[in-house]
Amino acid sequence: MLNIAVLVSGGGTNLQALINAQDRGEIPDGRITLVVSSNPGAYALQRAEKANIPTTVLRRRTFARQEDYDTALLQVLDQNHTSLIILAGFMTIISEQVIRAYRNRIINIHPSLIPSFCGEGFYGLHVHEAALARGVKVTGATVHFVNEICDGGPIILQKAVAVQSGDTPEILQRRVMEQAEWKLLPKAAALFCAGRLHVTNGVVTIDEEAEA
Missing domain, CATH: 3.40.50.170 (Formyl transferase, N-terminal domain)
Known part of the structure; x- marks a missing residue:
């Protein structure tokens, strides 16, 4: 444990x-x-x-x-x-x-599909404001390992979320949390604790064979 x-x-x-x-x-x-x-x-x-x-x-x-x-x-x-x-x-x-x-034992959740709308200055509502301003049709969330580059660590999991007509940053933020963040973060934690995540040359692979 x-x-x-x-x-x-x-x-x-x-x-x-x-x-x-x-x-x-x-x-x-x-x-x-x-x-x-x-x-x-x-x-x-x-x-x-x-x-x-x-x-x-x-x-x-x-x-x-x-x-x-x-x-x-x-x-x-x-x-x-x-x-x-x-x-x-x-x-x-x-x-x-x-x-x-x-190293490779810190994970973070970011409310976009990295490498879009990430890095310095992209946090909280700013991410969703930028996504709506750009007019993207799909956004989402990313769980990644943390390294020395802001939002630049190896990607563990991602989940897409549709942008809908009439979305405000606040509405989109809530949908991304409910449909992606709250699902991805526990899953990534479970995979890590089960020893199923491996990082090679900056890329994460998931060991499916270790699944019970």
Whole structure:
């Protein structure tokens, strides 16, 4: 059973999707054992507490240097014996030091079909605003490993979502969450914890033979 740490900053809808999937037995080889928030007022903390998951708050602004914050974060993760880190709306920079320590063990969900509408500045509603402004007919979500390039890590899973006439960024955001994000993130966590994900030359393959 692998320990999963989920890093959050806001409402925690993706965290809730993970908790719900865990409760349904859909992540049999892993367990969420820690939620780390960059925001003491994040509603995600209440979600974690309701699910009896230990929480901690680490605010970047309380540390003089990025290195000090990195050390504190790594210490918390190490104390939790963390095997997998999931970024679920985490708005604090993940440094190279942390990425190196958890190479191919940090996954993130992005609300577009990477490589479209991704990279610096593309987060939250900005992604959906850009998709609608471009007039795309299909968008979606991507789960990927985190590396030193913003949204540039190896892609694990993707799911397409249709853009509909009359969509606003808010409506599209909700549909992408419901139809893609909340399904992909628990699935990726389950695959990782089952040892079914392999990264070779920046490309992820899924071991189907390991499926029970």
